[in-house]
Amino acid sequence: MLNNSRSQVLFNQAKQYIPGGVNSPVRAFKAVGGDPLFIKRASGAYLYDEDDNGFIDFINSWGPMILGHGNELIEAAVTEAVKSSLSFGAPTKKEVDIAELITHMVPSIDKIRMVNSGTEATMSAIRVARGYTGRDKIIKFEGCYHGHGDSFLIAAGSGAITMGSPDSPGVTKGTAKDTLLAPFNDLDKVKDLVTANPDQIASIILEPVAGNMGCVLPEPGFLQGLRDVCDQQGIVLIFDEVMTGFRLAKGGAQELYGVMPDITTLGKIIGGGMPVGAYGGKEEIMNYVSPEGPVYQAGTLSGNPIAMAAGYTMLSYLNEHDEVYQQIERSTQKIVEGIKKNLELLGLNHTINQVGSMFSLFFSSERIVDFEHAKNCDTEKFGRYFKAMLDRGVYLAPSQFETLFVSSAIGEDEINKTVDSNYEVLKLLM
Numbered sequence: 015m016l017n018n019s020r021s022q023v024l025f026n027q028a029k030q031y032i033p034g035g036v037n038s039p040v041r042a043f044k045a046v047g048g049d050p051l052f053i054k055r056a057s058g059a060y061l062y063d064e065d066d067n068g069f070i071d072f073i074n075s076w077g078p079m080i081l082g083h084g085n086e087l088i089e090a091a092v093t094e095a096v097k098s099s100l101s102f103g104a105p106t107k108k109e110v111d112i113a114e115l116i117t118h119m120v121p122s123i124d125k126i127r128m129v130n131s132g133t134e135a136t137m138s139a140i141r142v143a144r145g146y147t148g149r150d151k152i153i154k155f156e157g158c159y160h161g162h163g164d165s166f167l168i169a170a171g172s173g174a175i176t177m178g179s180p181d182s183p184g185v186t187k188g189t190a191k192d193t194l195l196a197p198f199n200d201l202d203k204v205k206d207l208v209t210a211n212p213d214q215i216a217s218i219i220l221e222p223v224a225g226n227m228g229c230v231l232p233e234p235g236f237l238q239g240l241r242d243v244c245d246q247q248g249i250v251l252i253f254d255e256v257m258t259g260f261r262l263a264k265g266g267a268q269e270l271y272g273v274m275p276d277i278t279t280l281g282k283i284i285g286g287g288m289p290v291g292a293y294g295g296k297e298e299i300m301n302y303v304s305p306e307g308p309v310y311q312a313g314t315l316s317g318n319p320i321a322m323a324a325g326y327t328m329l330s331y332l333n334e335h336d337e338v339y340q341q342i343e344r345s346t347q348k349i350v351e352g353i354k355k356n357l358e359l360l361g362l363n364h365t366i367n368q369v370g371s372m373f374s375l376f377f378s379s380e381r382i383v384d385f386e387h388a389k390n391c392d393t394e395k396f397g398r399y400f401k402a403m404l405d406r407g408v409y410l411a412p413s414q415f416e417t418l419f420v421s422s423a424i425g426e427d428e429i430n431k432t433v434d435s436n437y438e439v440l441k442l443l444m
């Protein structure tokens with residue numbers, strides 16, 4: 015068993031001063047039982063806790079650390095930037111550089127605005143979509159998570175499901191009534207909603223690959239079908255690529271699936287580990303953003319020079335190193351194939367969804383294509399699986415409803431150890 019005594023002491027202290035002892039709910043391990051580990055440092059593929067236990071990291075700060083921890087180039091860029099002051103609140107060259115680079119990497123983006131989190135990016139994106147169309151309603155998909163903005167905390171994924179409060183108190187009925195819901199992958203339901211609300215839908219927003227109900231892929235034709243509906247009805251299609259952006263390809267899921275949104279929201283990898291988000295898209299729409307246009311959106315620390323230094327270095331590296339995407343996809347495939355073989359050997363028929371370097375093992379034998387199916391998984395069994403993997407030094411996301419991320423720091427040793435641990439643990443749980 016893991017010695018986590020220092021983490022336990024810290025967690026008890028933390029609970030006195032911080033709600034639930036954490037600054038973001040899923041970190042509390044509530045969905046899997048047990049207490050969270052307090053992390054002291056990380057290097058390459060490994061996290062180390064306050065008791066100096068090491069773990070292979072499959073969370074990667076929930077996505078950003080695609081190159082593993084302690085990347086020398088990013089650290090050097092940050093260290094250099096610090097020397098010129100931490101913040102100015104005035105325009106900088108770095109903001110021009112990163113904006114230009116992103117419009118190059120993500121061709122559907124003509125203009126982009128930097129913010130400080132994925133939540134801010136999606137909140138701002140729907141405001142622009144509403145300002146641009148003069149309409150109020152949005153369509154979102156059950157189990158998709160778009161941060162904690164009021165309009166999105168309705169059948170939201172990630173921590174919101176995990177906490178068992180998909181509809182958070184504090185979100186007004188007035189706000190909630192403008193968010194219409196459809197099951198992921200259900201194009202007919204979307205068409206019904208559009209027909210029932212003529213000229214009222216400002217935007218359809220989705221994760222093109224859902225990552226916040228576990229990893230759920232779009233069915234063939236789903237994304238293109240949404241694109242067509244939006245074109246016919248003058249609706250702004252928003253791809254929330256906070257998770258998939260710069261992860262599934264340089265140009266995100268939209269590049270992989272060949273469907274272009276009107277607005278893209280970005281976060282996670284874009285900051286290289288620093289708190290950054292962004293939203294961007296067609297020039298005609300982005301020109302509605304203040305001070306060019308009437309839709310107000312601002313940020314004291316937006317485009318922060320330290321964050322931009324980290325983000326620019328990360329994105330430049332990815333832009334110049336296509337082989338990273340091939341490597342992390344290969345590593346992920348090896349892990350997934352290993353787990354599939356384990357399941358076969360043990361006569362289990364759990365489901366694995368994977369695309370690129372994202373994957374989820376679902377404790378269910380059904381095909382998982384939407385939130386309804388994801389919800390039916392054996393989450394209690396997942397909790398025991400999580401803990402037994404942690405005991406063996408493999409740090410998975412502490413919820414059935416999260417995606418695992420493979421970084422380029424994960425090599426053969428980590429792959430083998432993960433697959434072997436998976437076999438031992440699945441056998442134990444049978």
Ligand SMILES: *Cc1c(COP(=O)(O)O)cnc(C)c1O
Nearest residue numbers: 131132133159160161254256257
């Ligand atoms: C993480 C995430 C967000 C929220 O980003 P924060 O930086 O946590 O506010 C929004 N959308 C998606 C798809 C995400 O994965």
